[in-house]
Amino acid sequence: MEINLGIYISALGTVLGALPALLIRNVSHRVKDNLLAYSAGIMVAASAYALIPSTLKLSNMFVLTVGILVGTAVLTLLEIVLPHQDAGHGADSAQIRPLLIIAAMAIHNIPEGISVGVSYASQFAELGSLVSFSIGLQNIPEGFLVCLFLVTNRIPRLQAFLYTAFTGLIECVSSLIGLQLSDAFLGIVPYGLAFAAGAMLFVVYKELIPESHGDGNERSATFSFVIGLISMIYLTNLSL
Template structure:
């Protein structure tokens, strides 16, 4: 039964993606603004969610090691993973869709482990509470991933499948946390810091440059700050 609860929690990400199916067309200004908004969300999730949590569970040296490992891993993946080309009105730029999805999937791993470990703990009420909090967070996360894919011309069933793939990473991590329990305790802070490094790399290397691709720097900057503030409020209040 715990496995069913973990499945429902993780795949709220897919539910969050469904409203994007109703969107038809977006202007370049809106695309750049929403891309910057997504970047703000990811930065806030890293700085006010992943990084403080890693520090609480470990030390500064573990945090630094995890962030650097996440950064270098994504840097290597960027060289290996093919890019998805975009045609912009002023210049030809690109966003590595695969890199973005990998970063989001990595971000889901420590979340899944925390849900699984909470159900495996000796506290019977802990699992449902953690699962509810993570599931609530997954709804807007799924929407943002789907919105990003929509802006890169990935639509329909393919978009939903890709969003679900990032959720699958969280589900598998949740099952591992459930069955191996305390064996993963020492790895969680590394995973949190690793995810933060991966997300920050994608934000600075891919999302921010692309959001400035059509001369919408001021609008994109405001959207970035707005996304950052909204995610900061949500992160603080959901703790």
């Protein structure tokens, strides 16, 4: 019950973030960039202070290296293979279909969900709750930005909300898959944790940081990144 609740809570962040976007018509690029950077800080801290140390406790540097490299490679392959387009700066909004945005979100949310499921399957009782909470926290600004993008591109508000909520469902399903695979093959838990860390670091460096620096807001985005990092480190220490 506790495990299922944690999985649902992490996915619920996307839905909670989408709700205020239904009431707002215009948000400056500075606010968007700062939200993205804050999310990036949370994800880096979750990887560096939760997933990676737990992998090393369960295994060794070889497993960590393999898992991170495989996670990075899989995300790279998914980005190449799956047809998607990020809601990037300078993109022609009129040309971007909702399906492409959902595909982009799926690329982000699949490894996040797997990391939650694998974390709950590990022998560290507090790790699942910590990773679930951290992913849910960074899903709030992510859900807000995606829903806002759809609304500002003339997608009906209810439809935009349902699209965004669907990406949360994808993460929830990914969490359950990660949990079931880890239950059946406990030996893959450390690989799964390292895989999730590599995938999250890929998303941060490839997507979130470049996107947050796309409109000349590098300085404020940098501070937002650091604040997100510190916030997650603080939460990590509270759980220890």
